[in-house]
Amino acid sequence: MKTNYFIEKSGAYLQTLCETIPGRCVGSHGNRMATDFFQSTLEALGWETRTSGFDATDWETQGASLKGGGQEFEVFSSPYSNGCNLSAKLKPASTIQELEETDMEGCILLLHGDIAAEQLMPKNFVFYNPEHHQKIISCLEKGKPAAIVSATGFNPELAGGVYPFPLIEDGDFDIPSVYTTEEEGEKLLKLSGSEVTLISQAERIPGKGFNVLGVKGKNPNKRLVITAHIDAKKGTPGAIDNASGVIVLLLIAEMMKDYDGDTMVELVAFNGEDYYAVPGQMLYIAENQGLFDQILLNINIDGAGYFEGGSAYSLFELPEKMDEKVREVMQPLENFVEGPQWPQGDHSIFVQFGCPAVAFTSQWFLDNMSTQRITHTPEDHPRIINLQRPVEIASAICTLIAKLE
Ligand SMILES: [Zn+2]
Incomplete structure (x- = not known):
């Protein structure tokens, strides 16, 4: 040869x-x-x-920013997410149970800890879609937060070598979202209950x-x-x-x-x-x-x-x-x-x-x-x-x- x-x-x-x-x-x-x-x-x-x-x-993004309590946090637009520009109360959730108990309508929801441990399978991904992922997604869609911030760790088996990884990467899920590191998430948690401003300059392109x-x-x-x-x-x-x-x-x-x-x-x-x-x-x-x-x-x-x-x-x-x-x-x-x-x-x-x-x-x-x-x-x-x-x-x-x- x-x-x-x-x-x-x-x-x-x-x-x-x-x-x-x-x-x-x-x-x-x-x-x-x-x-x-x-x-x-x-x-x-x-x-x-x-x-x-x-x-x-x-999909494209010109970047994202999150401000509150006189601080600025480093966040990234979730791939294929809609963009947003809004101020709302920050509410945290770290388990499905907390998610179910949180009145999140119109709020900026901070997902951290257990619930943000692995990337959620896209809604319409049929080959592998664990029940707890589907439950989280349906809770979010029913709860109608204005936007979602997820603080994620390092999980290369499900997210490649990316850290932090986007918890949500789904062009069929319409609630705007951004993601950040566990460390930023810890700092953000202290602002629970107060108003924060989130801008994500993301756009879907057919x-x-x-x-x-x-x-x-x-x-x-x-x-x-x-x-x-x-x-x-x-x-x-x-x-x-x-x-x-x-x-x-x-x-x-x-x-x-x-x-x-x-x-x-x-x-x-x-x-x-x-x-x-x-x-x-x-x-x-x-x-x-x-x-x-x-x-x-x-x-x-x-x-x-x-x-x-x-x-x-x-x-x-x-x-x-x-x-x-x-x-x-x-x-x-x-x-x-x-x-x-x-x-x-x-x-x-x-x-x-x-x-x-x-x-x-x-x-x-x-x-x-x-x-x-x-x-x-x-x-x-x-x-x-x-x-x-x-x-x-x-x-x-x-x-x-x-x-x-
Ligand atoms: Zn491949």
Whole structure:
């Protein structure tokens, strides 16, 4: 294989996705540039492509401020939140019970402690939505506070490496909100019962997004679906999350440009893994209603290519024969280890629909999931990518496809 050639390609793709394109969050112009780039690259390599579009709200903020008792507190607009400019009484709540007992209508509600320990799942996020999250959201909507301030800790498993993290990140939740650190929250608590002024200069902007799909192969009843999400969180170049995954798809497209086998290979740039409403994934599910039986295997790449350590592959519900073949291909390969199953990726959708799946990521991320401070931050930068890793993963996947044929 022309390894050096593909490593150079990886570098060029990484630069396009993370530097030329100004951010890939869903609904933004950069996001559409990225899906256009993916589609035109696949077409130039002879793949038949299809796009499907959906409405997606983009969002901007010019900052936020909170003043009271002669002090100013550092707060940040919650992503996708409506803006506000108001003065009202500050009321705190740290548990669901306190929330239920607080008359919060028209107040500025301070959520702190237990209730702000983990990011609340968006209202319309169907894949995982614990009952206590739904209860908090419905309490808030019934209670009608004028705005919400949340003081949150460090919780990388649910919020990436971001601190403080936004308790609420949901374009379908209309009460304006901001978030701050635990330390600021402590200071704010002393102002409970007095009037504070909150300004959040945030704005929702209607936009569009697309999934892009490329296919090769003859038999639509035997599909091998290879996925990587192309969107990135706002405020991050999204190198490892997930430009590297998209690069793997683009490299496979080139390595398999002459493919003409029976199994239909489908390369899917999913749009919305890091966006509150996961619109691309929801659309793909709707379009494939009743068709998941055709899918022999999903291979998903997310978080791959970290400069430290090798890649990890995790296996989900593989039938015995396939399990054997996958291990035969993967075990002898250098720079790969078998990793534990992890649910935070698009392969979980396929697993939920009864399809076997293989997920690729960086071994380092599996080992440091609960302490890392990279995902969803500016630290997720092209400099942390080992360009050789996407090439190794793409080549392993091509070998796997040939083996499964
Ligand atoms: Zn991701």
